[in-house]
Amino acid sequence: MSVDAGEPEPRGVGAVEPRDLRFALRAATDAAHRRLDAGFAAHDLSRRADYVRFLSAMRDPFAQIETWLDESDAADLPPDWTARRRSLLLQADLSGLAISAPEVAPAPLPRTLSGAEAPGLLYVLEGSRLGGQVLLRQVLASPDPLVRGNARFLRHGEGLRLWPSFATWLGTRPAADHAAAIRGAQRAFALFEAAQARG
DSSP, X not given: OOSSTTOOOOSSSXXXXXXXXXXXXXXXXXXXXXXHHHHHHTOOTTSHHHHHXXXXXXXXXXXXXXXXXXXXXXXXXXXXXXXXXXXXXXHHHHHHTTOOOOSSOOOOOOXXXXXXXXXXXXXXXXXXXXXXXXXXXXXXXXXXXXXXXXXXXXXXXXXXXXXXXXHHHHTTSOGGGXXXXXXXXXXXXXXXXXXXXHO
C-alpha cells in the first residue's frame, strides 16, 4: 500500500519547510508505511486467497474513513472528493469473489475529530493508489478469471492523474493545520495496521 512512492525528497538539509505538507506527511508516517508494506509483501495477489485477504484488510478502514469524510465540511476536502471514493468498489470486488459484506459495520470514526485531520486521512487513501498500480499488475497476471475480473478497486482512477491533482490540493492547506493533518494520516495508518493484524 505504497504512499508517495517514488517521490523525490525535498532538496536541502534540515527540517521540512512548513509549506511542504506532503513531505511532512510522508516523513511522519514512514515507519507505519514500511510496516504495512512488509505485512502485505508476503501476499501474492494473483492467488485468490491472498487477494481476498488483501481486499478484506482494506475494506473496514476505507469504509470508516470515507464515511467520516462524507460527513465532513466540504471546505476540508478536495472539490472532487465524491469521485475519489472507492469503498463501494472494494466491496463489489469482494462480492464478485463470493465474500459477502460483514453483518456488523466497522465502528465509525469519532465525530470529534478535527476537520483539519481530513487532508492526512485523504493522503493515505489517495497515496495508496500509487502502490495499487504495482498490485494491479499481480492481479491482472492471475490465472484465475475471478481474480482478474474483480479489480475495480485497484483500477479506479486509471488515466485520471488523481494523485497529482490531490498533491496540488494538499499544497493549499494552511500551515496552521499541518499538525492536525499529520495526526489524521497517523490515525489512518493505525486503522490499516489494525485491520491487517486481524486478517
